[in-house]
Amino acid sequence: GAVVSQHPSWVICKSGTSVKIECRSLDFQATTMFWYRQFPKQSLMLMATSNEGSKATYEQGVEKDKFLINHASLTLSTLTVTSAHPEDSSFYICSARKVAAQETQYFGPGTRLLVL
Amino acid sequence: KQEVTQIPAALSVPEGENLVLNCSFTDSAIYNLQWFRQDPGKGLTSLLLIQSSQREQTSGRLNASLDKSSGRSTLYIAASQPGDSATYLCAVRHFGNEKLTFGTGTRLTIIP
Numbered sequence: 122g123a124v125v126s127q128h129p130s131w132v133i134c135k136s137g138t139s140v141k142i143e144c145r146s147l148d149f150q151a152t153t154m155f156w157y158r159q160f161p162k163q164s165l166m167l168m169a170t171s172n173e174g175s176k177a178t179y180e181q182g183v184e185k186d187k188f189l190i191n192h193a194s195l196t197l198s199t200l201t202v203t204s205a206h207p208e209d210s211s212f213y214i215c216s217a218r219k220v221a222a223q224e225t226q227y228f229g230p231g232t233r234l235l236v237l
Numbered sequence: 238k239q240e241v242t243q244i245p246a247a248l249s250v251p252e253g254e255n256l257v258l259n260c261s262f263t264d265s266a267i268y269n270l271q272w273f274r275q276d277p278g279k280g281l282t283s284l285l286l287i288q289s290s291q292r293e294q295t296s297g298r299l300n301a302s303l304d305k306s307s308g309r310s311t312l313y314i315a316a317s318q319p320g321d322s323a324t325y326l327c328a329v330r331h332f333g334n335e336k337l338t339f340g341t342g343t344r345l346t347i348i349p
Contacts, residue, residue, distance in 0.1 A: 165337075225286060226283075228273075230280040231278070
């Protein structure tokens with residue numbers, strides 16, 4: 122199998138606080154994980170590519186100091202939204218690629234963030 | 238810059254009918270193209286992946302075709318069922334880059 126989990130599945134926070142989202146590959150090792158953001162009725166937009174043991178690569182327009190990514194092990198990557206604001210409210214989805222399989226990304230169930 | 242478009246944005250068909258979803262992309266130098274299904278408030282489920290050298294892939298009632306030169310792909314769903322109701326997304330990947338560029342999606346509703 123290739124199961125990816127995310128925690129939490131949804132979170133509500135106050136403006137100005139930080140929120141951490143976890144992405145775990147449950148039954149495989151993932152050297153690379155990806156973080157996407159999806160606004161209502163829009164498609165997925167890649168935010169950053171996370172490689173185990175190295176700094177993440179951010180897409181143009183994504184603030185690396187606001188969206189902190191840590192990929193400390195082959196099964197876990199975290200996304201921290203720092204000083205969250207209402208405009209950060211979105212659906213955040215991660216995906217993971219198996220070490221030995223270059224073709225397919227396996228997607229997590231997503232985390233819905235609402236910033237009040 | 239790659240742009241991926243899916244038309245129509247929404248589609249409703251009676252149960253049992255065959256249907257085709259369309260995906261077009263502007264840069265034909267792709268490595269592969271993938272079709273996904275997304276249920277409301279959920280993550281993505283991969284349906285079919287077509288390499289750039291392939292013309293089509295089949296899985297059960299689903300058939301995906303790829304015409305790289307014209308920048309088009311179609312997803313054919315045979316004998317549609319209410320459980321097929323979901324948003325369908327296509328995504329392309331380029332050589333030397335793991336980034337997936339997603340289309341805008343088609344929201345499919347199968348009417349019982």
